[in-house]
Amino acid sequence: MKKIMLIGFGGMAHEVMARLPQGVSIGWIVAREGHHAAIADINGGAVKALLHPSECSERPDLVLECASQQAVREYAETVLNRGWDLAIASTGALADAQLLETLRSAARAHRATLTILSGAVAGMDGLAAAREGGLESVTYVSNKSPASWCGSPAEKMVDLDNVTEATVFFEGSAREAARTFPANANVAATIALMGIGMDNTRVQLRVDPHTTRNTHRIQAVGAFGEFHIELNGNTLASNPKTSMLAALSAVEACRRLVDDGLSA
Numbered sequence: 001m002k003k004i005m006l007i008g009f010g011g012m013a014h015e016v017m018a019r020l021p022q023g024v025s026i027g028w029i030v031a032r033e034g035h036h037a038a039i040a041d042i043n044g045g046a047v048k049a050l051l052h053p054s055e056c057s058e059r060p061d062l063v064l065e066c067a068s069q070q071a072v073r074e075y076a077e078t079v080l081n082r083g084w085d086l087a088i089a090s091t092g093a094l095a096d097a098q099l100l101e102t103l104r105s106a107a108r109a110h111r112a113t114l115t116i117l118s119g120a121v122a123g124m125d126g127l128a129a130a131r132e133g134g135l136e137s138v139t140y141v142s143n144k145s146p147a148s149w150c151g152s153p154a155e156k157m158v159d160l161d162n163v164t165e166a167t168v169f170f171e172g173s174a175r176e177a178a179r180t181f182p183a184n185a186n187v188a189a190t191i192a193l194m195g196i197g198m199d200n201t202r203v204q205l206r207v208d209p210h211t212t213r214n215t216h217r218i219q220a221v222g223a224f225g226e227f228h229i230e231l232n233g234n235t236l237a238s239n240p241k242t243s244m245l246a247a248l249s250a251v252e253a254c255r256r257l258v259d260d261g262l263s264a
């Protein structure tokens with residue numbers, strides 16, 4: 001049985017717990033103290049609640065971050081310095097070039113892997129392959145409902161309650177997008193990390209009162225040719241900011257621990 005550590009106890013973490021592949025169990029959950037009683041109730045006390053990964057004295061088979069960019073800043077280096085493999089959802093934390101370098105060198109030094117979950121988008125394998133031949137441009141457009149942008153800085157850029165048609169409220173680099181919208185624009189950072197980088201990836205963020213889905217459009221142009229991907233993702237019932245596919249990419253990372261044979 002593979003035993004993983006979850007970081008976070010919100011929408012994505014609950015989806016992972018509900019869909020955990022056979023042969024994988026959750027040994028530890030890093031969460032704020034307010035969640036510890038609920039964690040202690042899972043599977044008759046089989047899961048240990050922690051305030052920090054350093055409280056764990058065993059080696060998890062995988063540490064899965066489903067929390068926030070702040071959580072990546074707080075815990076990722078500790079995890080990698082112990083030589084534990086880490087997969088992150090809050091990829092926008094890596095818009096901080098210094099943190100990215102720190103985590104890369106910790107992973108190299110301790111023979112751990114730092115996996116960027118594909119999250120809410122598809123095509124990251126093709127984008128990384130295209131990069132090998134040279135990419136000219138990568139653009140990303142995110143289109144979400146007002147509920148998705150609620151609680152984000154979008155509130156100050158557009159009137160979310162009264163918007164009547166799809167409206168662009170942000171244009172800039174992936175680095176700016178990921179930093180400004182930490183709970184909504186991790187996808188911009190993921191695309192940048194797999195493609196032409198944080199400063200060269202152009203991003204447009206839109207609010208659309210006529211949708212309930214999170215739509216991600218990627219256009220990549222390079223020596224390989226050109227691709228356009230449009231993904232219309234359903235959101236989690238528990239969190240309209242988060243696409244179900246993002247949670248499913250975390251589930252798939254767990255499945256890789258037990259499936260051998262074919263790999264994408």
Ligand SMILES: NC(=O)C1=CN([C@@H]2O[C@H](COP(=O)(O)OP(=O)(O)OC[C@H]3O[C@@H](n4cnc5c(N)ncnc54)[C@H](OP(=O)(O)O)[C@@H]3O)[C@@H](O)[C@H]2O)C=CC1
Pocket residue numbers: 007008009010011012013030031032034066067068069070071074089090091117118119120121182183184186187190238239241242243246
């Ligand atoms: N790469 C991608 O495509 C995507 C990435 N994401 C990222 O995944 C994250 C999780 O999504 P989701 O589960 O839907 O979000 P939720 O807001 O539903 O849950 C986040 C959980 O993480 C906890 N948390 C946040 N920061 C910390 C911390 N520093 N220490 C301990 N616990 C922490 C929260 O604690 P509390 O309840 O105490 O506040 C909460 O339990 C998002 O914030 C976003 O960064 C999301 C969607 C797509």
Ligand SMILES: O=C([O-])CC(=O)C(=O)O
Pocket residue numbers: 120182183184185186187188214233241242243244246
């Ligand atoms: O889940 C999504 O559609 C995207 C998201 O929140 C993010 O990029 O942070």
